[in-house]
Amino acid sequence: MSNRRPYVRSMDGWWKRDAYFVSYMAREVTSVFVAAYAVVLLAGLVRLGQGEAAFNGWLQYLTTPWMKVFHLIVLAVFCYHTWSWFKIMPKTMPIMFVGGKRVQPGTITGTGLAAAVVACLAVLFIVGGVS
Amino acid sequence: MKRSNEPIFWSLFGAGGMLAALIGPALVFITGIAVPFGLIFKPDTMSYAHMLALSQNWAGKIFILAVIALFLWHAAHRIHILLHDFGVHAVTAVRVLCYGGAFAGTVIAAYTLLMIKA
Numbered sequence: 382m383s384n385r386r387p388y389v390r391s392m393d394g395w396w397k398r399d400a401y402f403v404s405y406m407a408r409e410v411t412s413v414f415v416a417a418y419a420v421v422l423l424a425g426l427v428r429l430g431q432g433e434a435a436f437n438g439w440l441q442y443l444t445t446p447w448m449k450v451f452h453l454i455v456l457a458v459f460c461y462h463t464w465s466w467f468k469i470m471p472k473t474m475p476i477m478f479v480g481g482k483r484v485q486p487g488t489i490t491g492t493g494l495a496a497a498v499v500a501c502l503a504v505l506f507i508v509g510g511v512s
Numbered sequence: 513m514k515r516s517n518e519p520i521f522w523s524l525f526g527a528g529g530m531l532a533a534l535i536g537p538a539l540v541f542i543t544g545i546a547v548p549f550g551l552i553f554k555p556d557t558m559s560y561a562h563m564l565a566l567s568q569n570w571a572g573k574i575f576i577l578a579v580i581a582l583f584l585w586h587a588a589h590r591i592h593i594l595l596h597d598f599g600v601h602a603v604t605a606v607r608v609l610c611y612g613g614a615f616a617g618t619v620i621a622a623y624t625l626l627m628i629k630a
Contacts, residue, residue: 392599409597412590415532418540419583423617425543426576429567430624433560440558443548452544459536466533473526493533501538508542509553511562 408465414458417451467493521589521611528586531578539579568630577625581618588614 396402421443428439442448470493471486478484545551547558556562566572592610600606 396597406597409590409594412587412594415528415536415583416587416591418536418544419580419587419617422543422576422583423580423621425563426567426580426621426624429560429563430628436560436563440548443544449545449548452540452548455544456537456540459532459540462529463533463537466529497534497537500534504535504538505542508557 404465407461408469411458411462411465414455415462418455418459421448463497464494467497521585524582524585524614525589526586528582528584531582532586536583564628567625567628573625573628577618577621580621581614584614584617585611 396406425436425439428435443452467490471489474489476483477489542553543558546553567576588610592606595606595610596603
């Protein structure tokens with residue numbers, strides 16, 4: 382056995398070293414909030430299956446101050462998710478050509494964001510119209 | 513060579529991320545803010561009767577399942593990688609926790625929706 386203790390650079394806080402890593406981490410951490418929101422919806426669905434009293438309890442729970450604060454944070458995080466999702470889309474999708482020219486990253490991001498705005502407005506209008 | 517199962521998880525991740533990016537903000541605004549705060553929409557927008565009607569309809573069932581399950585699979589994939597980034601290298605345990613969680617959520621959602629009869 383040797384007594385050498387070779388230097389191993391610590392990886393602690395590696396993502397704080399570079400602005401690019403920080404943006405990577407911000408984008409990936411949105412997933413924790415996406416999961417939390419999905420769990421809230423899943424709880425609502427389970428309560429719905431249990432009947433009216435159970436479901437009304439869930440609805441009531443959504444109006445508690447903590448849940449309101451929680452959802453305000455989740456909304457901000459989801460908006461960031463939408464922005465970051467389409468920001469990296471030029472890198473995650475196959476390269477596209479239109480008329481022999483490569484589609485520019487800015488065009489892909491812009492089209493995605495425009496599609497998201499349209500989709501969100503459509504959801505708001507459908508829910509507003511049905512109810 | 514053993515076939516990778518990565519494409520399956522990546523497809524679910526991508527589908528969930530896309531769905532969340534396209535309609536996520538609107539959904540959170542409606543269910544988490546507008547309705548609980550009593551803004552814009554009618555007070556009975558998410559009433560038991562309305563939500564029951566949505567979950568009794570096949571298109572509604574598919575929509576609810578898609579939102580819950582794909583959001584969970586999307587998050588599971590990213591959290592799985594995040595744990596690795598933060599130095600948790602128990603690969604099997606992390607996979608079981610993340611994808612197992614998403615799988616359990618999917619099964620619970622699907623079962624609940626199937627049990628809601630018209």
